[in-house]
Amino acid sequence: MNLRTIAIWAVSVPLVIAALGFFHQALAAAGWIAFFTWPFYFEVILNGLLQGVMYSLVALGFVLIFKASGIFNFAQGSLVLFAALTMVGLIEMGLPWPLAFVATAVVMVGVAIAVERVVLRPLVNQPHIILFMATIGIFYFMDGFGQTLWGSDVKVLDIGIPKDPIFILGGVFEGGLLVQSFDVIAALCGALLVAVLAVFFQYTRIGRALRAVADDHQAALSVGIPLKTIWAIVWSVAGIVALVAGIMWGGKLGVQFTLALIALKALPVLILGGFTSIPGAIIGGLIIGAGEQVAENFVGAAIGGAIQDWFAYMLAMVFLLFRPQGLFGEKIIERV
Amino acid sequence: MLYREAGQFKTSYAADQSLFPIAQDKWGVVLLLAVALFAVPFMASEYMLSSILIPFLVFSLAAIGLNILTGYCGQLSLGTGGFMACGAFFAYKLTTAFPEVHIVVVFLLSGFGTALVGILFGIPSLRIKGFYLAVATLAAQFFLIWVFNKFGWWTNYSPSGVISAPPREVVPGVVVTGASGTPEAKYVFLLVFVAILALLAKNLVRSRIGRSWMAIRDMDIAAEIIGIRPMFAKLSAFAVSSFFIGIAGALWAFCYTGSVEALAFEINRSFQVLFMIIIGGLGSIMGSFMGAAFIVLLPLVLNNGMLWIDPTISVALVAHIEFMIFGALIVFFLIVEPHGLARLWQLAKEKLRLWPFPY
Numbered sequence: 250m251n252l253r254t255i256a257i258w259a260v261s262v263p264l265v266i267a268a269l270g271f272f273h274q275a276l277a278a279a280g281w282i283a284f285f286t287w288p289f290y291f292e293v294i295l296n297g298l299l300q301g302v303m304y305s306l307v308a309l310g311f312v313l314i315f316k317a318s319g320i321f322n323f324a325q326g327s328l329v330l331f332a333a334l335t336m337v338g339l340i341e342m343g344l345p346w347p348l349a350f351v352a353t354a355v356v357m358v359g360v361a362i363a364v365e366r367v368v369l370r371p372l373v374n375q376p377h378i379i380l381f382m383a384t385i386g387i388f389y390f391m392d393g394f395g396q397t398l399w400g401s402d403v404k405v406l407d408i409g410i411p412k413d414p415i416f417i418l419g420g421v422f423e424g425g426l427l428v429q430s431f432d433v434i435a436a437l438c439g440a441l442l443v444a445v446l447a448v449f450f451q452y453t454r455i456g457r458a459l460r461a462v463a464d465d466h467q468a469a470l471s472v473g474i475p476l477k478t479i480w481a482i483v484w485s486v487a488g489i490v491a492l493v494a495g496i497m498w499g500g501k502l503g504v505q506f507t508l509a510l511i512a513l514k515a516l517p518v519l520i521l522g523g524f525t526s527i528p529g530a531i532i533g534g535l536i537i538g539a540g541e542q543v544a545e546n547f548v549g550a551a552i553g554g555a556i557q558d559w560f561a562y563m564l565a566m567v568f569l570l571f572r573p574q575g576l577f578g579e580k581i582i583e584r585v
Numbered sequence: 586m587l588y589r590e591a592g593q594f595k596t597s598y599a600a601d602q603s604l605f606p607i608a609q610d611k612w613g614v615v616l617l618l619a620v621a622l623f624a625v626p627f628m629a630s631e632y633m634l635s636s637i638l639i640p641f642l643v644f645s646l647a648a649i650g651l652n653i654l655t656g657y658c659g660q661l662s663l664g665t666g667g668f669m670a671c672g673a674f675f676a677y678k679l680t681t682a683f684p685e686v687h688i689v690v691v692f693l694l695s696g697f698g699t700a701l702v703g704i705l706f707g708i709p710s711l712r713i714k715g716f717y718l719a720v721a722t723l724a725a726q727f728f729l730i731w732v733f734n735k736f737g738w739w740t741n742y743s744p745s746g747v748i749s750a751p752p753r754e755v756v757p758g759v760v761v762t763g764a765s766g767t768p769e770a771k772y773v774f775l776l777v778f779v780a781i782l783a784l785l786a787k788n789l790v791r792s793r794i795g796r797s798w799m800a801i802r803d804m805d806i807a808a809e810i811i812g813i814r815p816m817f818a819k820l821s822a823f824a825v826s827s828f829f830i831g832i833a834g835a836l837w838a839f840c841y842t843g844s845v846e847a848l849a850f851e852i853n854r855s856f857q858v859l860f861m862i863i864i865g866g867l868g869s870i871m872g873s874f875m876g877a878a879f880i881v882l883l884p885l886v887l888n889n890g891m892l893w894i895d896p897t898i899s900v901a902l903v904a905h906i907e908f909m910i911f912g913a914l915i916v917f918f919l920i921v922e923p924h925g926l927a928r929l930w931q932l933a934k935e936k937l938r939l940w941p942f943p944y
Contacts, residue, residue, distance in 0.1 A: 321716040371920045379919055381716050382863055385856065386915030393908025403902055510852075513799060516720045559731050560723035566709055569721060573713045 266294065273547045285547065292427055293546045294539050299432035301538020302439040303501070306494040307515035308522070308530040310487040315524045316463040317483040319377060320369070323384040326512020327391035328488055332357055333495030333504045334399040337406050350492070357488030360391075365481045392509055401506060406499035435497040442493055443531060446486075450527075455482060461523075485489070517565030523575025532576065537561045588937040604787065626769040631684035635841075641881045642775040644835045648861040648873035649786050650829030655859070656867035657790050659802030660710050664722035666854035667729035668827050669834025671699040671846055675738045676835035677845045677860025680751060681741060688753035688762060689778070692835050700824040702729070707823030711816055714805070726852055733847040740845070747800035750839040750847070752933055762839040771840045778836070782829065787870045789825065798822050799868070830858075860911065864918050866927030875926040883911075 270290050277285035307329060314322040335356050369385055397538070414427055450456040462479045470476055482491040487524035498508055522533025543559040543566075568575075588609050595601045605611040629638065629781050647669060655661050675695035681690065710718050712729040733739050740748050752763040760766040761774040789795050797818045800808035838845040857880060864872050865876020891898050922928055 254741070368916050368920075375919075375923070378659075379923060381719070382859075383916050383919045386757060386912045386919065387857070388912065389908050389915065390855075390912025393905040393910075393912060397905040397909060401905065420819060513723065513852075516723065520717060520720050553732065555735065559724060559727035562720070562727055566721040566724040567711055569713050569717060573717065 256326065269543065273543070278474070282561060290547075292544075293322050293542045295428060297437050297539035297542030298535050299538070301535040302436040302531075302544060303432075303494070303497055303520075303534075304515055304518045304538055305531045305534030306435075306439050306442070306490065306497060307512050308534055309446070309527065310490040311515060311519050312522075312524065312527055313446075313487045313490065313529045314483055317459055318369070318462075318480055320380045320384065321377070321524070322387075322487070323381060324364075324387035324391055324459040325487065325491060325515070326509040327388045327395070328357070328360070328491035329495040329498065329512055330504075330509040331360070331391045331395040331495075332488065332492035333406060333499035333508060334395045334404075336492065337404045337499065337504050338399040340406070341404075350496075353492055355494055358485040361484030361488045362481050364484055369480060370477070370480065377577040385469070388509070392506075396506070403503045404499075406496060406504050431501060438493065438497065442490065443527065446490075446527065452462065455479075459483060464521075487516070514561055516560040520565040520575055521568055523577040526575070526577035529575060529577035532559065535562065540564055588934070588940070590938070607666065618776075618780065626773055629772075630766050634772045636880060637885070638772055639768065639775060641771075641877055643778045643833055643841050644858065644861060644877035644881060645874045646779050646782060646836065647830050647833035647858045648865065648877045649783060649797075650826045650833060651858050652862045652865075652868065652870065652873045653786065653790065653798070653829065654822050654826035656862055656869065656872075657795060657802060658798040658819065658826075659805075660707075660819060660822060661715065661719045662722040662826075663719050663852070663855050663859070664706060664725035664729075665830055665858045666701060666852060667726040667849040668699050668830040669837060669854060670729055670733055670850035671702050671827075672696060672831030672834030673845050673850070674847075675735050676839060677748065677750065677832065678713050678741075680740065680753060684751070688755055688839075692778075692832050692839075694833040695835045696828040699834070700828040703823045703827025703830075704820050704943075707820050710819045710823065718755065720766075723852075726855055730847050730850060741934075749844050753839075755757075757917045762843075763860065766840070775836060775840055783870060783874075786829065790870065794818075794821060823852035860915060862925075863915060864925055866925030869925070869927035871930065872925050872927030873917055875930065879926065883914075937939075 270287065272540055273290065274285050274287075292509055307325060310325040310328065311322055314320055314325070332353055336349050336353045338344075340346055344352065366385060369380075370382055372380055398498060407510045414429055450460060456475045458469070459482070461472070461474055462476060466476065469479075493510065495504075498511060502508070502511075515534075518530060518533040520533075521536055522529025522531070541557045541560050544560045545555075548556070588607075590607045590609075593608055595606070600606075605614060625638070626634070647665060650668075651662065654662050672692075672695045675698040676691050679686065679694055680691045683691075702725075706722065709721040710814050713721060737743075744891065749796050751764040752765045754759045755761045755770075759770050759774075761770050790798070797808070797813045800811070800813050800822075801815060801818045801822075805815055808818070822871035834850065842849060861880045862873060864879050865874070866872025866928070884907055887910060890904055891903050891906065918925060
């Protein structure tokens with residue numbers, strides 16, 4: 250991203266937020282939606298953004314694998330569920346949570362290596378769509394496996410993150426804006442994770458190898474980068490990202506089957522941000538999170554609610570019609 | 586020995602291009618249909634009819650629909666459940682608003698209605714492909730289910746949201762829908778209906794339009810260059826596929842479960858049908874039937890197998906192990922035989938032609 254793009258974003262984002270605000274205000278004035286106040290609007294957006302970071306956490310795992318191997322890993326959601334289930338299971342067995350975290354990370358690396366060995370290696374050179382369907386198979390398998398191992402009850406995952414409501418910006422708005430401290434901490438963890446990944450990709454030897462593989466498999470192979478090792482590493486990193494996402498989502502909603510479906514929400518995030526871009530995953534997540542909350546709280550309340558079930562997908566679909574490669578994706582060039 | 590085409594000469598192109606060029610195939614299918622139509626309804630138990638054969642026929646039709654879109658035209662769709670729900674609710678609204686209209690006409694009309702919805706959600710396919718499109722079809726899935734859940738108009742403002750399919754007669758005196766129809770009547774009706782639609786699909790995919798779908802699937806840019814209109818090909822695939830899937834949804838609600846509810850058409854239904862065509866064989870009408878049979882039978886076999894091994898096993902555990910085996914089978918099939926059961930059947934036939942001699 251160069252300075253010009255950043256400048257465009259810095260100007261356009263507040264403009265879009267303000268325009269949407271005025272739009273909803275006009276709708277409220279016309280009596281189409283029940284009520285609208287600016288502090289509430291900002292509160293909704295803020296909470297949406299925090300929610301969006303959680304989506305980005307899941308989306309990150311997709312992007313990592315897509316960048317390195319061109320595989321659209323549908324199983325990421327079940328990895329999130331599996332990681333969270335394993336972590337809870339280990340904590341229930343009496344391990345303190347940092348130890349359980351490390352143990353689960355080891356398990357996820359094991360899963361990653363197994364996936365590479367059993368599924369990906371025999372399917373090398375198959376069309377992408379076949380690989381995609383294979384990951385749907387992995388999705389089902391991991392889903393069943395995790396629940397066979399650890400049971401299907403809703404479990405509480407508590408690693409000591411406070412869940413108190415806090416008020417911020419009390420000086421600007423009367424009464425301040427209400428946010429959950431858990432969401433804020435989750436967002437900070439997400440930001441930290443992204444920073445660590447960025448450094449990892451940019452400055453380490455393995456990171457450089459990963460970028461080379463993402464660029465061109467054959468060229469990477471010919472300069473001596475071991476493709477199989479790299480894939481195992483990428484899946485491991487994605488597994489650990491899934492673990493962090495699992496802890497955050499599990500802490501928020503409880504560890505249960507629906508976690509795997511929440512990961513489906515990461516798909517529109519990816520589409521919006523572009524499959525190959527880590528900043529895209531973050532910004533896509535923020536847009537989807539905020540857009541969804543605004544739609545649900547203002548328009549959704551007027552037409553019957555629960556529109557957040559599909560709003561993200563519709564937004565992504567309409568967006569795709571105009572920009573098929575996503576916000577930050579590489580331009581799609583096709584040759585016969 | 587028996588399966589050998591020696592001596593069967595074709596004297597015209599029409600005979601060469603016929604649906605079953607080998608006489609044994611033709612007689613085999615006729616025999617199969619005759620047994621299914623005249624013997625099975627009298628011999629099979631009620632359980633066999635209503636929990637195996639009827640869902641098998643309904644799923645076969647849905648699988649044919651998805652196979653047209655994904656297997657023949659190469660457009661991956663995860664919105665099957667949503668389109669099935671469309672068919673079911675369209676049929677319900679039509680038949681409650683116009684009870685005098687014949688039920689077959691209602692099913693066909695709801696199929697056409699679903700086709701229109703399919704075209705609408707197929708529009709993104711003109712710009713995007715592959716898994717981008719899969720995500721766009723997820724929009725159809727979630728949006729359509731939401732619409733049917735949210736607005737009471739679709740259920741005629743029934744307070745529970747679960748409505749039973751009204752009884753309708755196909756010929757005077759024979760009720761084939763709802764709870765009052767006998768399984769035998771439903772089965773025979775479904776068999777005839779699905780057989781006719783399958784014949785239609787088979788002929789469609791080997792016609793001009795079917796060939797244009799396959800050209801788009803194999804390489805869309807190349808197809809465009811040789812003069813196939815991608816817009817027409819893709820949207821027609823969406824329309825025809827949704828037509829079949831919509832009718833399958835209506836049959837599901839009216840003839841199989843007897844109740845019309847959006848819950849039956851959640852995202853898992855979409856995956857289930859997708860698995861059928863992967864296991865059965867992408868791009869094969871025959872494979873759709875095989876895949877449907879496999880996916881309908883597998884849970885029953887697994888259930889009974891596990892209960893036989895350990896009678897105290899919990900229902901939840903059985904469900905989870907079922908998930909695992911499903912997932913593993915998908916991966917297994919994709920690795921070992923990406924063309925599915927249909928391809929295995931074809932290989933078996935090749936072997937059979939020479940049997941009992943080695944060559």
